[in-house]
Amino acid sequence: MRVAIIGGGASGMVAAIAASRPGVEVLLFEKGERVGRKLLATGNGRCNLTNLDLDPVHFHGSLPAFSRPVLARHDAAWTLRFFGALGITPVVEDRDRVFPRSGQASSVLDVLRWRMEELGAQVRCKGTVRDVRVSGRAFQVFADSALPETVDRVVLATGGRAAPTLGGDVSGYALAHALGHRIIEPFPALAPLRLSSPWLRQVQGTRFDGAVEVLAGGEIVASARGEVLFTEHGASGPAVLDVSRVAGERLLAGQPVRLNVILAPDLEPDALRREIDRRFEQLPQRPVSTVLVGFLNKRLVPAVLRESGLADLERCAGAVPAEARGRIAEVLEGWPFDVAGTGPWAHAQVTAGGVDVAEVDPGTLESRRVPNLFLAGEMLDVDGDCGGFNLQWAWASGHVAGEGASRPA
Ligand SMILES: Cc1cc2nc3c(=O)[nH]c(=O)nc-3n(C[C@H](O)[C@H](O)[C@H](O)COP(=O)(O)OP(=O)(O)OC[C@H]3O[C@@H](n4cnc5c(N)ncnc54)[C@H](O)[C@@H]3O)c2cc1C
Incomplete structure (x- = not known):
């Protein structure tokens, strides 16, 4: 089975790790020159990777309950176990915010990249995906400077519009829209x-x-x-x-x-x-x-x-x-x-609005419009308060989407 992950940010990298199982070939497309650029800027370069208090009150969107099943299974303890297994020692600071003990966002990115490499996920940088077409029971993925790839499952993890110099843009919404999804008007949050x-x-x-x-x-x-x-x-x-x-x-x-x-x-x-x-x-x-x-x-x-x-x-x-x-x-x-x-978007940390979650299964993050299409991270109409909640959503939703996308048919 072949799985394409579109977007090499926080949610896309975790989706690639979760999808990399025996018999599954994972292709990760990232439009930038390298993966995880935004991650390096998080928490002022220290990466506030989660929060010990994941009360639903910290998450927002048109359907606030949507994120609950994902966060119930992938809570802060799960995040600490996941990153602990990769080598990240956490420290808890004021307001229950969790950072890597190294004080370096780059260390969080390193361990994610190494894990993708160990698992054999193929990372295609400078690979802006322009189109995803449904072709029978499969998909064709059209990325810059490459031939179209035929895959069985797709995870859209292209993030939101915030911080365009770090990868934020609207191309992911265009892909989701072209596949039949409704986009709730994005607006800058934590801005x-x-x-x-x-x-x-x-x-x-x-x-x-x-x-x-x-x-x-x-x-x-x-x-x-x-x-x-x-x-x-x-x-x-x-x-x-x-x-x-x-x-x-x-x-x-x-x-x-x-x-x-x-x-x-x-x-x-x-x-x-x-x-x-x-x-x-x-x-x-x-x-x-x-x-x-x-x-x-x-x-x-x-x-x-x-x-x-x-x-x-x-x-x-x-x-x-x-x-x-x-x-x-x-x-x-x-x-x-x-x-x-x-705003402006350049100074916003997060996007509110995005792909309408009423059209996404909250248990698996599979599209209700297009079978075998999964969505994760900030591109969905879910955003969190300042304090590690947005990365928690990215890790948790990326993992759920990656698992779902690599499930045997
Ligand atoms: C300055 C700053 C500081 C922050 N600090 C924190 C913090 O400390 N804690 C916290 O919880 N949250 C923080 N956030 C928010 C957090 O970084 C995001 O919510 C999180 O990165 C979202 O993950 P994502 O995978 O959905 O999107 P992103 O991390 O934005 O990744 C999406 C990726 O998709 C790529 N992409 C987009 N379109 C395409 C395409 N068509 N084809 C191929 N690739 C594409 C982009 O280049 C990008 O790399 C911060 C944000 C900013 C801007």
Whole structure:
């Protein structure tokens, strides 16, 4: 039996390992010059390979229950056993995140490549697959710079659109669509938010420990605490990445979305107001532009004061009325920005949306449209939170799809 795996990323490599059984010839097509390019960039080069808390709440998509059967059989313990057998010693860090003890994503890629080699999987790099045609009970796979290959089973593992320089693109969706699958509009998740604001030019490059809230339809629909970074076009940093999926989903639904940036999440509102009053009263002769210096990142101060309605930043602090100080506290409690979008794709870590999982068997990951076609990884409409959940889905779904694709007829 011949099995083609299309895509040499996290899910495709594990699918190739799972499919490599006696009597099965495995061909893995990768469009890049080498396999696993994105893997090298994961976890800031350290590869957050899974998470010990795989509660379903960390996985998303149009059918949130879809990923459960796969993750129930291939949980974090399975991932640790799988990689342990290949030589990876895990270390658990804060928030149950698991990394290789080596601290090197490259070591995770090495052991996957070596295992594929030992098992005899044939890796065809620079082999962008342009077409997959059903031909009777078999498939014909058309890749660049090679003759078409006839195979019995196909695993599509081409990933999503995120991070195009690391392999993200839409060609996998086109292949799935041509084979009869519906694609749920992909949008960037774990991504920066594009904001409309006159202040960005002044505050870009500023990084601070804060919190964010996403507001849509008159309610707070997501919130996160952690580092926030203002950029040229909006906001990024772990806290923003954590709420970006919900913001993107609401925007796609046509709702106006607002981001509140909380600059003093460590203080209750009363304590914050007392602190601001104290600072204004302590040095009344100083220009108002100096009052928050030492409390807030000073690059944020002029924009915060202007957003609070203070036009003249040279006036004495003592001359600022109590109600204006109250407005400053309000801005520090939640500086509102209109969200224009998520992305760009170049800075997104994950794709939300993708191949509609209603057309895929959740037990085997076989297509319900095309027998003997299997799908795995990020190209499916499944995405996870930041913290090792996306790679866990890639390993688990790749293994299930590879096993299914090599099952005796
Ligand atoms: C910067 C960054 C950091 C990340 N860090 C983490 C982390 O620490 N932990 C975590 O859990 N997740 C992390 N992720 C997410 C994680 O890397 C992905 O979810 C995961 O790699 C998805 O695996 P995949 O196999 O589905 O897709 P990919 O890993 O993207 O692999 C798909 C492969 O298919 C190839 N391909 C595409 N189309 C074709 C075609 N037509 N023909 C042939 N080949 C094709 C691509 O070149 C690519 O190599 C990170 C992502 C990024 C961008």
